[in-house]
Amino acid sequence: MSVTNQDVKKVARLARIALPEDQVEPMTDELNNILNWIEQLGEVDVEGVEPMTSVVETSLPMREDVVTDGGIQDKVLANAPKSEDGFFVVPKVVE
Amino acid sequence: MTDLTGLTLSDALDGLNSKAFSSEEITTAYVDAIEKANGALNAYILQTPEKAIDMAKASDARRAKGEAGALEGAPLGIKDLFSTEGVRTTACSHILGEFTPPYESTVTANLWREGAVMLGKLNMDEFAMGSSNETSFYGNVINPWRRNDGGNADLTPGGSSGGSASAVAADLCLAATASDTGGSIRQPASFTGTVGIKPTYGRASRFGMVAFASSLDQAGPIAKTVKDAAIMLNVMCSHDEKDSTSLKVEQPDWTKAIGEPVKGMKIGVPKEYRVDGMPEDIEKLWQQGIDWLKAAGCEIVDVSLPHTKYALPAYYIVAPAEASSNLARYDGMRYGLRQAGDNLTEIYQNTRAEGFGAEVKRRLMIGTYVLSAGYYDAYYLKAQKVRTKILQDFQNVFEEVDALLTPTCPSAAFALGERMDDPISMYLNDVFTVTANLAGLPGISVPVATDHHGLPMGLQVIGKALDESACLRVAAQLEEAAQFNAKPANWWSA
Numbered sequence: 001m002s003v004t005n006q007d008v009k010k011v012a013r014l015a016r017i018a019l020p021e022d023q024v025e026p027m028t029d030e031l032n033n034i035l036n037w038i039e040q041l042g043e044v045d046v047e048g049v050e051p052m053t054s055v056v057e058t059s060l061p062m063r064e065d066v067v068t069d070g071g072i073q074d075k076v077l078a079n080a081p082k083s084e085d086g087f088f089v090v091p092k093v094v095e
Numbered sequence: 096m097t098d099l100t101g102l103t104l105s106d107a108l109d110g111l112n113s114k115a116f117s118s119e120e121i122t123t124a125y126v127d128a129i130e131k132a133n134g135a136l137n138a139y140i141l142q143t144p145e146k147a148i149d150m151a152k153a154s155d156a157r158r159a160k161g162e163a164g165a166l167e168g169a170p171l172g173i174k175d176l177f178s179t180e181g182v183r184t185t186a187c188s189h190i191l192g193e194f195t196p197p198y199e200s201t202v203t204a205n206l207w208r209e210g211a212v213m214l215g216k217l218n219m220d221e222f223a224m225g226s227s228n229e230t231s232f233y234g235n236v237i238n239p240w241r242r243n244d245g246g247n248a249d250l251t252p253g254g255s256s257g258g259s260a261s262a263v264a265a266d267l268c269l270a271a272t273a274s275d276t277g278g279s280i281r282q283p284a285s286f287t288g289t290v291g292i293k294p295t296y297g298r299a300s301r302f303g304m305v306a307f308a309s310s311l312d313q314a315g316p317i318a319k320t321v322k323d324a325a326i327m328l329n330v331m332c333s334h335d336e337k338d339s340t341s342l343k344v345e346q347p348d349w350t351k352a353i354g355e356p357v358k359g360m361k362i363g364v365p366k367e368y369r370v371d372g373m374p375e376d377i378e379k380l381w382q383q384g385i386d387w388l389k390a391a392g393c394e395i396v397d398v399s400l401p402h403t404k405y406a407l408p409a410y411y412i413v414a415p416a417e418a419s420s421n422l423a424r425y426d427g428m429r430y431g432l433r434q435a436g437d438n439l440t441e442i443y444q445n446t447r448a449e450g451f452g453a454e455v456k457r458r459l460m461i462g463t464y465v466l467s468a469g470y471y472d473a474y475y476l477k478a479q480k481v482r483t484k485i486l487q488d489f490q491n492v493f494e495e496v497d498a499l500l501t502p503t504c505p506s507a508a509f510a511l512g513e514r515m516d517d518p519i520s521m522y523l524n525d526v527f528t529v530t531a532n533l534a535g536l537p538g539i540s541v542p543v544a545t546d547h548h549g550l551p552m553g554l555q556v557i558g559k560a561l562d563e564s565a566c567l568r569v570a571a572q573l574e575e576a577a578q579f580n581a582k583p584a585n586w587w588s589a
Contacts (some may be wrong), residue, residue, distance in 0.1 A: 003464065004465055015419060015439070015463040016454055018424075018448035025462065030518065034461060037519055038408045038474075044481050048522035051479030055535025079430035082381055085586055086414045090428050091439050 002032045096494050098265040099124040104323035107269050110159070111168045112318060113511060116197030117494060118158070118168025122151035122212050125170045129214060129267050135587035138252075138262040139382075140175060140233040141183055142215040148229070150212040157210060172268035174259050175216040176223060177203050177314075178303035181386070182213075186305040187231040188221045190450025191429040200303025201335045202272060202314045205342055209330045214268050221452045222422065223279055223307045226524040228257025228525055229515055230454045232267035238508050238585040239265040243549035250508040250550070253283030253524075260287040265587060270318040270327050274304060276311045277410055277506075278528025284317050285503035285553030288542040288581065290324045290570070291317045296535035297342035299336035308410045308417040309340075311410075311532045321541060321571045325349040328563065333404060344561060345347030352567040358392030363496035363570065367403035370505060376546040377502045384500055384543060384554045387576035388569070396496050399486040405481050406530045412478035414466050418455075419462030457518065484536040489557075498565045499557040501527050503540040507550035520579055535565045541570040541576035551581065 003011075012019040019027065019069045073086055082089035097123045102110065110116055125145045133139050147170060154168040170172040178184045178196035185191035199207070207213075228236040228251060236257040240554040252261040257573050260283030263271050273280040275293035284291030292315045299314035316327035346395040359488060366587035369378075385395055412572065425444035426435035436442035436450050451459065463473035492499070505526055514521045531538035537560075540553040553574055558566040 007464070010461070011467065012442075014467060015459050016423075016443040016447050018441075018444035019137055019490035026362075029456065031264060031460060031464065034411060034457075034465075034518060038411055039406075041405055041408050041412075041477055041481055044402065044405055044484060046477060046480035046484065049480040049483050050532075051191040053477055054340070055486060056342055058297070058342065061336070061343075063336070063589060070198070074568070078197050079194050081192075081427065081431070084243065091436075092315045093441055095440050 003028060082091065100128045103268070103319045104269040104326055106167070107169060107425060108326070112163070115235060117213060118151040118154040119148065121168070121205040122147050122170045122360065125214055125268060125493040131588040132265055132267055134267055134589055136239060136261050136263065137234050138236055138258045138267055139172065139216055140218045140258070143182060143213055146182070147212055147214050148161040154210050154212060158203060159236055164209035166206060167328070168212060169269050170212040170214050171206060172214050172217045172262045172271040173203055174219055174256055174272050174274060174277055174355050176219060176270055176274050176305045177437050177468065178305070179203055179213065179216065180214065184216065184305070184452045185232070186222050186414070187219050187233050187244055188450065188452070190425045190447070190456070196303070197276045200304060201300035201337060202304070202331050205330050205333055206272070217271055217391045217398065218478060218586065220255035220257065220306065221455050223255035223274060223276055224418070224454050224458055225254040226278070226282060226521050227251040227511070227514065228254040229511060230452050232334060232452065235511055236261045239587060240287060240550055241583065241586070248510045251286065251511050253286035253508065256283045256317060260289055260291070261283055261458035262315050262517050263287070263289045263319060264583065270316055270323055271330065272314060273317045274312060274314050275532065276307050278525035279533050280315045280317060281503050281528045281538055281553070282524055283540070284540040286508040287578070288551030289317050289319060290321050290353060290539065290541050291315065291322045292328060292566065293531065293537060293562065294328060294332055294563050295342070295537045296564070297340050299585070300333060300338040300341050301335035305487040306421040309421060310417060311414060313532070321539070321574050322350060322353045324539070336552070347564060349563055349567055352564040353571045355567055355568045357388065357572045360391045360393045360498065360565070360569065361396055361496040362388050362440070363398035363499045364490070365398050365400045365401050365403065365501060366501060368501045370526065373505055374438050376507070376552065379504060380544050380552050380554065381500070381502050384573055389501065390549070391572050391576065397501070398492040398496060400492060402481065402484045402488050403530060406485055406524055406533055409478040410483070410525070410529045411461065411480070412474050415462030415495055416466050416475050417456040417462070419459045421464060422455070422459060428578060458563050476577040482533045485509065485530060489534050489536060491560045498569050500569070501555045501557065503555040505529060507546045507552050510540070531557050536560055537566050539566040539570045541573050542579045543573055545581055551579070
């Protein structure tokens with residue numbers, strides 16, 4: 001399986017990474033190199049094999065469905081590129 | 096007084112306990128050493144000398160009151176992947192800007208609780224994606240070791256924990272925290288003549304570690320000796336409710352494994368790790384390790400791990416896929432860098448294009464592709480099934496043997512720039528280490544010899560799940576047999 005320039009543009013859009021036109025072709029080549037190398041996994045017979053989850057037999061822990069954290073508005077906003085009156089300031093998204 | 100920075104962690108703790116010197120004295124010695132060396136090595140990206148001296152004074156006061164912890168007064172370096180409250184944490188990515196966490200990672204909180212002192216934040220590959228520390232936003236780290244050919248070429252300390260390894264090798268901290276997703280503790284340790292251990296997945300909490308590939312990431316130390324590594328591991332690991340994959344299991348005192356006789360242990364030597372084109376130095380090193388363990392009374396068993404060759408390709412699906420999901424959080428809205436754009440989507444795209452480096456973008460593209468509609472089963476699910484096969488290989492051989500002995504890396508440290516043009520040749524650095532990440536197993540690298548250029552090389556011991564003790568016990572035996580005392584000549588202190 002190999003990717004085209006069109007595929008690469010689509011993936012860049014999905015990944016939300018701006019990709020200037022002159023970088024599309026080199027990226028396509030790089031990805032194809034890596035994807036071709038990964039193709040060798042096709043040789044492995046995984047019929048009836050479960051996907052790996054954990055090396056140690058374990059189950060996800062459960063806890064009571066109660067509030068355990070919060071009331072730290074200042075801390076939450078401390079690293080915001082822009083904030084005002086206790087809110088994140090983000091670009092207008094609804095017309 | 097002898098040079099305090101030359102001490103091992105274990106000896107330094109003894110010196111502090113016997114009041115031969117204070118934490119303030121040894122911390123000051125390290126602060127001065129970093130000041131002189133960092134311009135040349137670039138191991139630290141952020142030095143915190145005032146905080147270090149404050150912490151050292153507080154430590155001396157606690158000791159005076161008889162309240163000494165397990166690492167009381169010991170100055171350490173912290174990989175920039177660990178969130179440190181009030182101290183900038185970026186995983187060496189531009190996209191995190193000046194991010195200053197209002198919380199502490201569990202691993203570092205454990206260190207401070209036991210009295211350790213922070214010297215600063217250590218350089219690393221951006222988001223831990225790299226094997227040569229050449230992808231950091233803050234520039235390359237230089238290996239204190241040089242080839243003995245007179246060329247004085249700058250060598251890589253390995254990656255992603257290149258700053259941790261370089262700092263420990265150059266005596267710029269007693270020990271350092273590091274993290275290992277595909278070999279990022281063990282490969283730099285091998286390249287710098289230091290000891291690095293990755294515990295079983297789930298031993299150390301991932302809370303407050305900047306996430307790369309969550310099913311593979313695991314914290315561990317880089318240290319000067321196997322015993323030092325055990326001392327650090329004892330404190331870094333803990334059960335933590337803030338990490339749902341943290342294991343609730345008994346944690347032994349790992350220092351007890353040091354010096355335990357290895358007589359009667361069965362050590363597996365996997366034939367698939369004898370790769371084509373392996374340098375003769377590495378072959379010799381491995382045989383030497385086998386001979387030492389035999390002489391110590393181990394039984395050497397030839398074993399086979401047939402799916403070894405599929406480990407790296409599987410890794411380069413699983414790790415990028417998980418990274419593309421984890422790194423989706425960097426949208427420029429809540430923290431870090433934000434770039435201008437005409438609309439929201441453009442702001443996201445411009446922020447991420449500007450904030451991520453080339454290798455991170457490459458992996459995010461791969462990860463996004465393999466998770467995109469129609470490809471999930473063919474790539475991610477398939478790779479997770481191959482992981483099961485790799486784990487089964489290990490489980491089969493561990494029915495017969497107690498631990499495995501392999502080289503840590505297929506080569507000694509290489510020159511900066513030498514492998515940056517070919518991603519796959521860079522990825523092959525991790526060919527011997529990545530299997531332990533995929534299977535979640537503990538692995539340690541211990542320096543045992545130098546190659547024909549006078550560069551250090553390590554051997555790796557892989558253990559059963561939760562059997563870090565076996566790794567440490569065998570590694571300590573190798574350390575004892577090798578008597579590896581070589582140190583790089585100090586060219587870096589201004």
